[in-house]
Amino acid sequence: MVCARGIRVVRQELEGLGLQVLDVRLGAATVAGEPEDLDWPRLRATLEAARFALLETFHQTLVERVSVAVNRLLREPGESLRHRAFGAAVARELDLTYGQLSAAFARLVGDKTLAAYILSQRLAYAQELLLSSSLSVGLIARHLGYTSLAHFSGQFRRLARCSPSAYRRLLRAERAPVVGEEAPNHAREED
Known part of the structure; x- marks a missing residue:
């Protein structure tokens, strides 16, 4: 009786999530559509609220696991992986070879390679550092594992369409109070 109720x-x-349910059995549900089109966090939360667990496969969690590994490696104090070694370090974090991880990632994501994803995350972190720290562009590049400031600047320029220094100046200018604006005149008019 419990199984039928479950x-x-x-x-x-x-169905409450708007999914077209094709079949539900003990331990499995089949819905119409592609796995990558599903809102997995919302699906997980809905099932957990109903006291069910979403049993996930390696492939379903791969992108999330890659994201966590990349962010941990980027933000770990004292960790400064060379630019070319970063992908291999991410693969090691997940107990895979770089080739295995790259192939699995390509099957899941399709439109972006693992190397391109890692690069975009590293450059997004560079943007964070340019905004939130006073580190020089050279130190940021070194922290991200670049041995060449020119290589870092070139990759950053392709992403942000400006140099790292110009990006920092633009962001700081946007956040700075406007100087030279006159305060309203509160003088009384004479009678």
Whole structure:
């Protein structure tokens, strides 16, 4: 009796999310559509609220695991992986070879390679550092594992369409109070 009730509840929860449910069995549900089109965090939260667990496969969690590994490696104090070694370090974090991780990532994401994803995350972190720290552009490049400031600047320029220094100046100018604006005149008019 519990199994039939559980199956019914899971079906209702999935349909409540707007999914077309094709089949529900003990431990499995089949819905119409592609896995990458599903809102996995919302699906997980809905099932957990109904006291069910979403059993996930390696491939379903791969992109999230790569993101966590990249962010941990970028932000770890004292960690400064050479630019070319970064992908291999991410793969080691996930107990895979770089080739295995790259192939699995390509199958899941399709429109972006693992190397391109890692590069975009590293440059996004560079943008954070340019905004939030007083580190020089050279130190930021070194912190991100670049041995060449020119290489870092070139990659940054392709992403942000300006140099790292110009990016920092633009952001700081946007955040700075406007200087030279006159305060309203509160003088009384004479009678």
